[in-house]
Amino acid sequence: MAIYYSPKNIPIVELKNKPNLWQMARKVNLTPSQAEVKLDFSVPIVAANIMLEFLDFYDNVQASAETLQCPRCSASVPAQPGVCSNCGENVYQCHKCRAINYDERDPFLCHSCGFCKYAKLDISVLAKTVVAVDPIGMKRVFFKFYL
Numbered sequence: 001m002a003i004y005y006s007p008k009n010i011p012i013v014e015l016k017n018k019p020n021l022w023q024m025a026r027k028v029n030l031t032p033s034q035a036e037v038k039l040d041f042s043v044p045i046v047a048a049n050i051m052l053e054f055l056d057f058y059d060n061v062q063a064s065a066e067t068l069q070c071p072r073c074s075a076s077v078p079a080q081p082g083v084c085s086n087c088g089e090n091v092y093q094c095h096k097c098r099a100i101n102y103d104e105r106d107p108f109l110c111h112s113c114g115f116c117k118y119a120k121l122d123i124s125v126l127a128k129t130v131v132a133v134d135p136i137g138m139k140r141v142f143f144k145f146y147l
Contacts, residue, residue, distance in 0.1 A: 068082070082105070
């Protein structure tokens with residue numbers, strides 16, 4: 001997992017299209033089944049925007065089945081063709097907002113709403129307001145993963 005920050009208050013559309021505006025704060029290697037990460041920064045980071053990038057995933061061979069669960073009726077559906085025989089719903093759509101990601105058939109996070117059907121991510125940031133400037137000062141970050 002990599003943590004990036006942008007010290008300037010820049011519109012999110014500009015940050016999304018220009019990766020050179022982000023600065024790397026820390027890169028963390030996680031072990032399989034690791035549930036928590038606590039990061040302390042020796043020097044406080046002044047950030048207006050924070051981005052987490054999950055660089056790699058550990059595959060669970062037992063969980064990677066050829067069947068998926070239908071988002072409408074919860075029936076077990078074969079991965080090919082990915083259409084529920086019970087209700088006709090596309091199983092590759094987000095369970096929360098029903099968006100379909102045509103680039104990635106079964107993504108970890110929904111590209112529209114950020115929903116994750118595989119894990120729950122809780123992020124706590126200990127920060128303080130800096131009066132002289134727009135951004136926030138970040139000293140400690142705590143991540144908790146529920147898989």
